[in-house]
Amino acid sequence: MAGDFIQHRFWKRIDGKLFLTPLFIVLVMIEFTDVIFAFDSIPAIFSITTDPYIVFFSNIFAIIGLRSLFFLLIKVVDLFHYLKVGISFLLAFVGFKLLFHTWLDTVGYKNIYSLYVIAGTLLISILASIIFPRKETDLSPQEEEG
DSSP: OOOOOOOOOTTEEETTTEEEOOHHHHHHHHHHHHHHHHHHHHHHHTTTTHHHHHHHHHHHHHHHHHHHHHHHHHHHHHHHTTHHHHHHHHHHHHHHHHHSHHHHHHTTTTHHHHHHHHHHHHHHHHHHHHSOOOGGGGOOOOHOOO
């Protein structure tokens, strides 16, 4: 009984005791990953705006949609091998913006510049992956098998 799915139920009462089903555990794990994605998106949105309305709703949309985007991103990262480098640069850029946002405001840095940096970095990463394809010797043992 321990590993059985019980129709569409999240819990089952057996001999007066309440037991959770594997379906409930799966639901908790999926929703936990949604919350992690939402927390991950907070620094990204703060690199663009500090408007509480936009920050709040961007996190709501992150909870709703980033799980499906994650599965798409896994496939895209395999196609564009320089995308990991580009995303690493963007994370460093977001950290820099968070640390020096006051100074950036005083020198006249506008939020649109962040969008230019993000779009440019992603475009350069994708183009570099297309122009300089991965060599067969660059593949790890896991990538060669799957």
